[in-house]
Amino acid sequence: MEYLQQIVFVLVLAVASYLLAKRFKFIKNGINLGKPLDRTDRSSERWKSMLLVAFGQKKMFKKPLPAFLHLFVYVGFLIINLEVLEFIIDGLAGTHRIFAPYLGSVYTILMNFFEFLAVAVLTACVIFLIRRNIIKVDRFHKPEMKKWPTLDANLILITEVVLMMAILKMNAADQVLQAKGAAHYTHTGTLFFSSFLMPFFQNFEIGTLIIFERVFWWFHIIGILGFAVYVTYSKHLHIFLAFPNTYFANLNPMGKVANMDSVTNEVKLMLGMPTEGDAAPPAEVGRFGAKDVNDLSWKSLMDSFTCTECGRCTAECPANQTGKKLSPRAIMMATRDRVEEVLTNEKGLENGKSLLNDFISKEEINACTACNACVEACPVLIDPLSIILELRRFISMEESGSPAAWNSMFQNIETNFAPWKFAPTDRFNWADDLKKD
Amino acid sequence: MSDSTYKIPTMAELNAKGESPEILFWVGCAGSFDDRYKSVTKAFVKILNKVGTSFAVLGQEESCTGDPARRAGNEFLFQMQAMSNIQVLDGYNVKKIVTACPHCFNTLKNEYPELGGNYEVIHHSTFLQQLIDEGKVKPADGKAFKGQKITFHDSCYLGRANNVYEAPRKVLEALDTELVEMKRCKTNGLCCGAGGAQMFKDSEPGAKEINVERTEEAIDTGANIIASACPFCLTMLADGVKAKDKESEVNVFDLAELIAKAEDL
Structure with missing residues (x-):
């Protein structure tokens, strides 16, 4: 019986690790459905961007209030997890607060700091819940945010609140036990925030209090591990993926559209120009543009898993603001949904569905002004525009299905060298006008 | 001349x-x-x-x-x-x-x-900014725009796409006018609605035209001149002003037109 807690703990840890590893493999497989794209160049710029944008949360500060609240949760999450290290050692070794005797008063200071962070996280999460559910901030209530995405966001916030409460209650019970002189309860010094909760526990006996303290301890550690696993099923993956996603982000000017080298070779052949290198056409001529998720780059798919559905992109999108169907966030959510569908259904990509049409409609992508507001707005450097452009390429080059007005525009460029129907010989007539002025 | x-x-x-x-x-x-x-x-x-x-x-x-x-x-x-x-x-x-x-x-x-x-x-x-910096054009001398209120509409392909935010503003500042900013400006600038080849087709179904949304914002600044630096933006904003029936109060000009006017060209 003596080792029962430790055995259970090892089992819990093993199950959580197994589930996490399995989910990470799933997500990795999802990202690997995408086409190759080299994003390993300019590594010093990439590190800098990751440090500023992911670690330093630079882009969050475009909106100061949510930025500060998010900063509390983020710092709290990073630092309170240091305490989880002690939890894990205690759990495995059957000890209690193993660091306390070694660190002495430093431990007291650290624990008080953790408690401060716990209170800050708790407060921030409560304010976030109020913003979502009572104030109803517009970007959390767009059509794509019905049902699961809204529940998902609330579950995450509520879990964080409950976990932080567990820490504080555990520390309160622990302090009462210390005061009552219970064996094995090392003195931690006064823990400011949780000491306010001590009156709730004063009237219980030591045996009951130990049960309370243990329940909170187990609740917290299982909660943290459960949360880690839950995150991999939720929209909350940005806590891990924000780092690689910002590292591998596009470093070129936003206005530059990625060149299609496969087209370049064909155009050169058509114009009778020498093609570069060995000019051998690729063994497998792929599709032009994207019809499904495997036609997109792996980075677009990583983008989709990184998206935390905050909706800053959609709030800034000119099409969305004027009531069009397009929502850049919905583009990211649809991409992730399709990747997950491909990985989980028996027939994979061949299940009779595709990203275009079944998940993203032409009406949505036809509304895009390619203004890059969504790209600029994203705090973790997601690029919804590149997905939209790849879908447009498929529609134009594989289906000739662009809107009729665009097909006319294409024809005008082909025949008149201008997008409008003017005679090319009239191109320089403005100069005559000037001379006549 | x-x-x-x-x-x-x-x-x-x-x-x-x-x-x-x-x-x-x-x-x-x-x-x-x-x-x-x-x-x-x-x-x-x-x-x-x-x-x-x-x-x-x-x-x-x-x-x-x-x-x-x-x-x-x-x-x-x-x-x-x-x-x-x-x-x-x-x-x-x-x-x-x-x-x-x-x-x-x-x-x-x-x-x-x-x-x-x-x-x-x-x-x-x-x-144009370089010409002003070098003293080759001195638009403020003509006082053509003295006391006028100008707002500048950022073109997405100049601003977000290429980080050119200051040059057009410096040109306008050289005109001796009051430059007022719209709420959505610079990196947060709202598109005129014509980018991404939208210029060449009707907009998708929605509640409002983007150019009207943007023009309203420009008009709300109280400016009597909306300055632009892009042919598509110019068209969209001019259409917006027309849609709002404000043609007699608000004009849309390109930077080059304003400089030429100030220089009496």
């Missing part, structure tokens, strides 16, 4: 004489064909003439950069246009290009290098 003194040499003419200009002025399709934007082209040519810049245009040899085709998904057409333009530009050994169109600017600057076309490309807002 009398009419006949405006010189608009073409690359072909200069080439025939064995000369090559410092700068190619890339006029763009809107600058060549759009009635409203032709006046911007003319204003810019007048400024070039006034300061004595060594420039030329391609004239009938110019062709669409391919930008709208690329943004609408037709990569073939874009690359066909780009390759043949690069052949023309390289044939004249062009080194430096100035253009009044942010879409041409973005495409020539960012997208042609990958297809072998390497040029120094600047937008006319930057060029």
Whole structure:
């Protein structure tokens, strides 16, 4: 019986690790459905961007209030997890607060700091819940945010609140036990925030209090591990993926559209120009543009898993603001949904569905002004525009299905060298006008 | 300045004489064909003439950069246009290009290098700012705009796409006017609604036209001039002003027009 807690703990840890590893493999497989794209160049710029944008949360500060609240949760999450290290050692070794005797008063200071962070996280999460559910901030209530995405966001916030409460209650019970002189309860010094909760526990006996303290301890550690696993099923993956996603982000000017080298070779052949290198056409001529998720780059798919559905992109999108169907966030959510569908259904990509049409409609992508507001707005450097452009390429080059007005525009460029129907010989007539002025 | 003194040499003419200009002025399709934007082209040519810049245009040899085709998904057409333009530009050994169109600017600057076309490309807002900095134009002297309130609409392809936010504002500040900003400006600027080839089709079903949304914001600043630096934005905003029935109170001008006016050209 003596080792029962430790055995259970090892089992819990093993199950959580197994589930996490399995989910990470799933997500990795999802990202690997995408086409190759080299994003390993300019590594010093990439590190800098990751440090500023992911670690330093630079882009969050475009909106100061949510930025500060998010900063509390983020710092709290990073630092309170240091305490989880002690939890894990205690759990495995059957000890209690193993660091306390070694660190002495430093431990007291650290624990008080953790408690401060716990209170800050708790407060921030409560304010976030109020913003979502009572104030109803517009970007959390767009059509794509019905049902699961809204529940998902609330579950995450509520879990964080409950976990932080567990820490504080555990520390309160622990302090009462210390005061009552219970064996094995090392003195931690006064823990400011949780000491306010001590009156709730004063009237219980030591045996009951130990049960309370243990329940909170187990609740917290299982909660943290459960949360880690839950995150991999939720929209909350940005806590891990924000780092690689910002590292591998596009470093070129936003206005530059990625060149299609496969087209370049064909155009050169058509114009009778020498093609570069060995000019051998690729063994497998792929599709032009994207019809499904495997036609997109792996980075677009990583983008989709990184998206935390905050909706800053959609709030800034000119099409969305004027009531069009397009929502850049919905583009990211649809991409992730399709990747997950491909990985989980028996027939994979061949299940009779595709990203275009079944998940993203032409009406949505036809509304895009390619203004890059969504790209600029994203705090973790997601690029919804590149997905939209790849879908447009498929529609134009594989289906000739662009809107009729665009097909006319294409024809005008082909025949008149201008997008409008003017005679090319009239191109320089403005100069005559000037001379006549 | 009398009419006949405006010189608009073409690359072909200069080439025939064995000369090559410092700068190619890339006029763009809107600058060549759009009635409203032709006046911007003319204003810019007048400024070039006034300061004595060594420039030329391609004239009938110019062709669409391919930008709208690329943004609408037709990569073939874009690359066909780009390759043949690069052949023309390289044939004249062009080194430096100035253009009044942010879409041409973005495409020539960012997208042609990958297809072998390497040029120094600047937008006319930057060029005008340089002229002001060098003292070659002194727009405030004329006091043409004294006491006027101007707001500047950021073109997405100049601003977010290429980080050009300051040059157009410096040009406007040189006019001795009051520059007022819209709430959504610079990196947060709202598109006029014409980008991504939207200029060439009707908008998708929605509650409102983007250009009306943007024009309302511009009008709300109390400005009597909306300044733009892009042919598409100019059209969209002018249409917006018309839709709001504010044509008698609010005018939409390009930077080059404002400078030409201040210089009494």
